[in-house]
């Protein structure tokens with residue numbers, strides 16, 4: 001069909017979120033506005049990561065310290081853009097960023113009912129070699145508008161109203177859930193719009209890939225070691241799993257979501273709570289996994305049941321295909 005050469009009915013992310021909003025008669029468009037500010041931040045970072053405005057970002061050729069400067073600039077710049085976009089949306093009251101030690105309480109005149117926890121540029125060790133990096137975010141609603149405290153972000157992940165990530169890779173993909181399934185949108189740079197390209201993502205029930213930093217194996221606990229052993233030397237006659245590890249959570253989780261399998265960042269003797277942060281890494285990704293039909297487990301409990309006690313808290317994490325995570329849960333149960 002000649003008519004098929006161009007798609008003419010484009011589902012942009014804004015149109016999608018507005019459609020979702022119209023399903024709730026009480027919604028007044030606040031989440032739509034908030035998300036459009038997050039989308040703006042993602043577009044800015046996408047452009048910066050692609051080295052748009054190259055000269056401004058890294059300075060002119062011949063200047064010293066280009067490497068370090070550039071990396072620092074991109075992290076800090078991304079954080080500033082997100083903080084300003086979120087505050088100016090007029091829909092936020094508390095912000096938690098991986099880049100800022102303290103939470104940001106929005107000026108009362110600009111306050112709205114949402115709290116946003118985010119990692120503006122995760123996987124920053126991958127910037128210099130051009131490997132995929134990403135932004136991760138989770139959104140809560142405040143309990144009491146007159147009385148906003150840190151407690152509003154120290155809630156279990158299951159209380160989130162939306163979560164997502166944006167991957168700056170060979171294409172720029174934003175994956176979002178507002179609690180009604182998971183959808184993926186790809187940035188069309190010529191339009192400057194995220195277009196729905198991956199509707200209703202469901203993770204395969206079982207996968208053929210495991211993803212972990214095996215360099216830490218010497219310090220793992222027994223269930224983790226047993227699980228990885230089982231991936232490599234299955235005893236039930238199945239084929240061994242393939243190992244894929246990028247070291248960039250957004251890229252590793254994105255592949256896990258689309259192809260299936262399991263991503264783990266376990267605790268070890270040196271880091272008893274693992275590495276990844278609960279509020280803006282573990283929770284948003286766990287929310288997306290569950291919404292896509294997968295699971296997420298901390299070694300003790302469902303990840304989204306965890307109640308954080310401080311904003312930069314860490315937790316070990318096992319997430320991915322339902323059956324693969326079921327295996328890990330079995331190994332922890334057997335040890336207990």
Ligand code: AHM
Nearest residue numbers: 122123124125213247248249250275
């Ligand atoms: P960062 O916030 O310092 O970038 O660290 C987070 C990243 C994740 O993207 C990734 O999953 C993990 O660190 C990889 O850690 P490691 O290098 O220990 O395997």
Ligand code: MG
Nearest residue numbers: 098119122123
């Ligand atoms: Mg991070």
